[in-house]
Amino acid sequence: MDINVAVQAAPFSMNYGYDETLAGRSDIGAVVSFTGLVRDFNETPDVTGLTLEHYPGMTERTLKEIGEQAWQRWSLQAVRIIHRVGYLAPGDPIVRVLVASAHRREAFEACDFIMDFLKTQAPFWKKEHSNQGEYWVKERASDQQDAGRWG
Amino acid sequence: MHLTHLNTRGEANMVDVGDKQETRREAVASGRIVMQPETLKLLSEGGLPKGDVLATARIAGIQAAKRTHELIPLCHALALSKVSVEFDIDLAESCVHVTSLCRLNGRTGVEMEALTAVSVACLTLYDMCKAVDKNMCIEAIQLDSKQGGQRGDYQRINAQAPIVTGEGAAGEVSVGERCTSPCVRVKFLAELRERLGESDAVVGLDDLASRDIRGLKAALAQRDARFSVLTDQRTLCAINQVMANDDALVTDDDEVAFFPPVTGG
Numbered sequence: 072m073d074i075n076v077a078v079q080a081a082p083f084s085m086n087y088g089y090d091e092t093l094a095g096r097s098d099i100g101a102v103v104s105f106t107g108l109v110r111d112f113n114e115t116p117d118v119t120g121l122t123l124e125h126y127p128g129m130t131e132r133t134l135k136e137i138g139e140q141a142w143q144r145w146s147l148q149a150v151r152i153i154h155r156v157g158y159l160a161p162g163d164p165i166v167r168v169l170v171a172s173a174h175r176r177e178a179f180e181a182c183d184f185i186m187d188f189l190k191t192q193a194p195f196w197k198k199e200h201s202n203q204g205e206y207w208v209k210e211r212a213s214d215q216q217d218a219g220r221w222g
Numbered sequence: 223m224h225l226t227h228l229n230t231r232g233e234a235n236m237v238d239v240g241d242k243q244e245t246r247r248e249a250v251a252s253g254r255i256v257m258q259p260e261t262l263k264l265l266s267e268g269g270l271p272k273g274d275v276l277a278t279a280r281i282a283g284i285q286a287a288k289r290t291h292e293l294i295p296l297c298h299a300l301a302l303s304k305v306s307v308e309f310d311i312d313l314a315e316s317c318v319h320v321t322s323l324c325r326l327n328g329r330t331g332v333e334m335e336a337l338t339a340v341s342v343a344c345l346t347l348y349d350m351c352k353a354v355d356k357n358m359c360i361e362a363i364q365l366d367s368k369q370g371g372q373r374g375d376y377q378r379i380n381a382q383a384p385i386v387t388g389e390g391a392a393g394e395v396s397v398g399e400r401c402t403s404p405c406v407r408v409k410f411l412a413e414l415r416e417r418l419g420e421s422d423a424v425v426g427l428d429d430l431a432s433r434d435i436r437g438l439k440a441a442l443a444q445r446d447a448r449f450s451v452l453t454d455q456r457t458l459c460a461i462n463q464v465m466a467n468d469d470a471l472v473t474d475d476d477e478v479a480f481f482p483p484v485t486g487g
Contacts, residue, residue: 107487123486124412126479129463154486166487186487194460195486196412207413210483 072142074150076134078125080157088151088169099148103178104169105186111161114208115201121208123156123165126194130154137188141170144184145177152185154195184221191218227296236296242329247370249324251336253363255344256317261355265318265347266311275350276309279320283307283343287324287335297334302326305335307343314473320344321366333365404428404474406438411481414457418448427474435459436468438478452480 075088085106093099111118138150149171159165168185172178197208229235257265264270284305291299303326310319322339324332344360351358367377404427415421423442430437442449451457459466460479472478 125486126411126460126463126481129460129479132463190484190487192484193486194411194481194484196482197485198412207416207482208485210485 286342
């Protein structure tokens with residue numbers, strides 16, 4: 072299983088994982104990636120930044136397990152998951168998932184699946200900073216419903 | 223520091239031990255074989271097709287220790303004065319721990335003999351059980367201690383990788399406290415930590431009415447009413463970084479984390 076996960080405070084590039092995954096390979100037919108960014112509006116209209124806390128150790132293991140579940144479900148050639156922790160400003164990339172497969176459908180679905188489970192299972196917590204003060208972000212029922220789609 | 227099995231030209235070479243003093247040498251090695259719980263049950267009840275697994279593996283380990291020099295190219299043949307192979311069935315970890323002690327009065331160490339005994343005992347366990355379980359995994363074969371010899375004694379320090387959690391600023395890390403008497407180390411993460419005003423707690427196992435998460439929550443709530451928020455349905459729990467529910471058992475030195483629903487991504 073070609074699965075790499077990373078959790079880091081440092082920024083990562085918008086094409087993280089792409090060149091490294093494709094280097095020297097011609098069997099990959101599709102690469103789907105998702106990059107999540109910090110919005111400047113969420114629970115309040117003027118978010119100035121957010122701080123991400125996580126549970127070191129469990130976080131990495133959970134991400135790896137989610138990647139492995141995707142690997143069992145679809146025929147994949149590479150999975151890359153990277154997630155930032157610490158302080159992030161609006162516009163910063165916060166998470167990136169990259170999936171390579173021979174065919175597009177598998178890559179699309181696996182990427183979608185990984186994000187759904189990352190949002191509902193990986194031990195990250197967001198605290199938003201806004202002009203009205205700071206607060207912990209509430210979980211969303213829609214995220215649970217999204218994860219429930221996969222049965 | 224140099225490798226004694228290489229000569230000055232870097233070639234493999236048997237060490238001349240003729241001039242060494244005879245001393246009492248002892249080495250302890252250990253390893254484990256992890257298997258399905260059902261396999262372990264069959265093994266401990268003697269229900270496996272090849273018969274008494276542990277007795278066979280013990281003999282295999284002892285025989286192997288005596289024949290180490292035939293397997294490992296540059297080992298000397300040793301007149302061992304004692305070889306023991308012990309098994310410890312661990313239901314919680316679903317594995318058999320194998321420990322071997324080898325001893326002699328001689329000029330070379332006996333760690334290779336102890337390691338070989340453990341290895342072959344594990345292989346024999348595998349062979350005896352493989353009809354019902356092919357997923358078994360032999361792990362962590364290692365030297366635990368050795369005594370005697372010119373390089374002196376060695377004792378493996380079981381330095382478990384410190385389990386850490388976010389504390390204070392996100393991404394920062396703290397090393398959990400260690401217990402002296404049987405206890406669990408409790409972590410509160412994210413919003414829960416701020417609400418409780420605490421990041422860590424240590425709870426003695428003897429203070430638990432039941433040695434599970436439910437008992438732990440009750441013991442904490444008894445200590446301070448603030449902890450009653452732990453019984454909130456939204457509060458999640460992990461034991462040693464694996465998600466757990468109220469019925470999950472806790473054992474000595476476990477790390478138990480309580481945290482709110484996750485909001486990453």
